[in-house]
Amino acid sequence: MARPARVTLVEVGPRDGLQNEAVPVSLDIKLALVERLAAAGLPVVEAGSFVSPRRVPQMAGSAELYRRLTRRPGTAYPALVPNLQGLAAALDAGVTEAALFVSASEGFSQRNIACSIADSLARIAPVASEVIAQGVRLRGYVSCVLGCPYDGAVAPEAVADISARLLDLGCDEISLGDTIGIGTADAVRALLDVVAARIPAERIAMHFHDTYGQGVANVLVSLEAGIATFDCSVAGLGGCPFAVGATGNVATEDVLYLLNGLGIETGIDLRSVAETGAWISAQLGRDSASRAGRALLA
Ligand code: HMG
């Protein structure tokens, strides 16, 4: 399949990244991060989550963040919501795009959200209905699509089934998460062969973590399967609190460097993203995990 001429990058660093950073990050820094990323041209910046503050302390200030956020026209700022309680808080804080999450593996579902896959689908169904009733755009995440830290291999058919259920619930887009960053190129191809046979490629986003350094290769393989939306995290921030050892998402700078080299349009300024990556990494007291970001600023 031909590569897309234009790609949408969904910046998840302020949520997926910061949720797993050990150093506490102040609200002012989080706000500056979100606003700098939007100013760099990222069309979608996932800015926080409305989950249990006991389970994910780093996201505790999300309501305040959304209240104080200066929004750029044309930029979307979705938030992760796990249940009706989270949705109510998100709507109250002015969130206008929501993301729900389920796992393709039972082991991760239990560790992440303390229930089975079937129960999680039952739990999010009323959330999805409410989101749609409010006219809010809805994204669905599927975790562990290329393997689970607890259960091992995950069948592409299981990912396709659960993705189809999320579409039935009203999700506009399904983000397929390699939560532990274990996938390699052929596994991505095999997954997309099965999933894209049931779900239009334009409604699939790929969400790679870069634990084994395969993120950029996996993005390329996905582009060749016609995928045009990718999640990524500035400076490769983060990991997952419920998948020990997993590193952050593939770095936004690294994906942009690939896309620029392929002549694929994004509307994003790589240098601004790299500067923001260096800045947030300094706030966290470490180097950026983005190779392209470090090289550009060297
Ligand atoms: P629960 O059913 O209430 O059970 O929540 P619980 O025992 O886990 O939690 C109970 C406590 O959480 C209670 O408070 C609730 O009020 C509170 P307590 O009485 O103990 O003080 N609570 C909430 N507080 C604020 N907002 C809420 C909320 N809901 C319950 N919305 C639930 C189950 C799943 C909601 C909870 O366990 C939770 O929030 N867990 C955190 C899950 C999470 O954020 N995981 C990381 C994000 S997923 C991810 O990163 C993967 C992704 O990036 C894709 C990929 O890479 O694969 C998306």
Ligand code: MG
């Ligand atoms: Mg993730």
